[in-house]
Amino acid sequence: xxxxxTQLFALVVILGGFVALTLKGExxxxxxxxxxxILAAVFITSRMDQRTDAQDEVLAKISHQxxxxxxxxxxxxxxxxxxxxxKRAPF
Numbered sequence: 363x364x365x366x367x368t369q370l371f372a373l374v375v376i377l378g379g380f381v382a383l384t385l386k387g388e389x390x391x392x393x394x395x396x397x398x399x400i401l402a403a404v405f406i407t408s409r410m411d412q413r414t415d416a417q418d419e420v421l422a423k424i425s426h427q428x429x430x431x432x433x434x435x436x437x438x439x440x441x442x443x444x445x446x447x448x449k450r451a452p453f
Contacts, residue, residue, distance in 0.1 A: 394441045 376397045383390045 367402050372401060376401050
């Protein structure tokens with residue numbers, strides 16, 4: 363995950379380059395076309411990591427609720443059935 367400091371640093375560097383080119387009177391079109399995707403990638407990657415972490419948490423909760431609850435129910439049902447069978451067994 364890209365830390366916020368790295369995102370801020372990338373933003374400051376790119377904006378600084380843009381301002382420097384503008385003050386010199388240079389063409390900024392190629393700079394923007396180069397720096398724009400880099401800046402977008404930095405912020406989008408961070409957002410995707412946040413969403414992935416949230417999705418992992420939700421999936422873990424769902425997995426625990428279904429598998430954990432079902433395993434417990436199956437275990438209780440098997441134990442109940444075995445207890446009933448032992449009570450009825452004509453030994």
